Amino acid sequence: MERAKRRLAAIMCADVAHYSRLMEQDEDGTLNRLKTYRSIMSSLTARHSGRIVNTWGDAVIIEFSSVIEAVQCAVEIQNELSHKNAELPDATRMEFRIGLNLGDIMIEGDDIYGDGVNVAARLQELAPKGGIMLSQSVYDQVRTKLALGFEPLGPKQVKNVSEPVQTFSVRLGGRNSPETAGSEEDDLQDTAEPNSSGNWEKDTQAVANGFEQARRWIRSQPRRVQSCVFMIGFFFVLNLLTSGLSTLWFVWPSLPFGMMLVWHLIAGRRGDKLPIHPHRPD
Known part of the structure; x- marks a missing residue:
């Protein structure tokens, strides 16, 4: 055999x-x-x-x-x-x-x-x-x-x-x-004590998780989307370094990149579908 x-x-x-x-x-x-x-x-x-x-x-x-x-x-x-x-x-x-x-x-x-x-x-x-x-x-x-x-x-x-x-x-x-329901109850308990150190740590972790999710999303996008996000971020940081938040002038140079970003996201959903690969019938 x-x-x-x-x-x-x-x-x-x-x-x-x-x-x-x-x-x-x-x-x-x-x-x-x-x-x-x-x-x-x-x-x-x-x-x-x-x-x-x-x-x-x-x-x-x-x-x-x-x-x-x-x-x-x-x-x-x-x-x-x-x-x-x-x-x-x-x-x-x-x-x-x-x-x-x-x-x-x-x-x-x-x-x-x-x-x-x-x-x-x-x-x-x-x-x-x-x-x-x-x-x-x-x-x-x-x-x-x-x-x-x-x-x-x-x-x-x-x-x-x-x-x-x-x-x-x-x-x-x-x-x-699988533990989502339990964690939501814990969130309600934590927010009931806004001055506790535990809640501050939870808020800090939530912000860190938000940044991590945003970073993963950007990495998963096509290069053209990443470029638009990079340029918008670049002008925002430059705005903070030169004018702080008193004058938000970064909106105007970022506007074309924002419009391209929206267009790429919409077009990507509609037109960037990969070809269908055959699979064995059920």
Whole structure:
């Protein structure tokens, strides 16, 4: 018997939250949205040198040779789909759960098997809607290499895996954390004591998180958008150094760049779509 080929790979498993409910409400609309969202995922997968291994129903399995590329791709997928969902009513939004694992896999033709795939699939089941769940092996590789926030969620016992799996959630603007509801209650308690040192530290952390999110957003944009943002920031800093805030003259030289920025953002949404890559039928 021929021995199965093996290799180390980063595996992404994704599927749609509450897919059956969406299909029950509107089969044609849900199927069309699924095709659109999959074309976005296919384009981003190709950009990050990944390979779509399989699709069935609402699920997708993707293989990457680089764990860094896998996590970056997952973040871009969730950000892009979040923008698409923002245009839809709540009842029709299609949110994916994503699980990522780095592990040994077996290869048979174009298909892959093994615990490396099984763990990724179980992590996907644990992920919140619109969120990303990582295994320990993925977290260890990316925690110091990517400008992302991570939330350790501890060991989880998952189906068909003997040992508990250490899990980490990727913070995407706070919307994908399973602990969001609890943290909002904590925010209300903290704001009740505006003079406490704990609240000051929380405000400082919130500002730092805001700057970090803005920096990640700028880095994810095309160069033409980054150039416009840079020029607007340049004139603003020059204004502060020369006139302080008493005279805000930076608005006028920044106006053309602001108009170009708005145009690029609108045109990017409408016209900069990457070509659709074929995928295996369900």
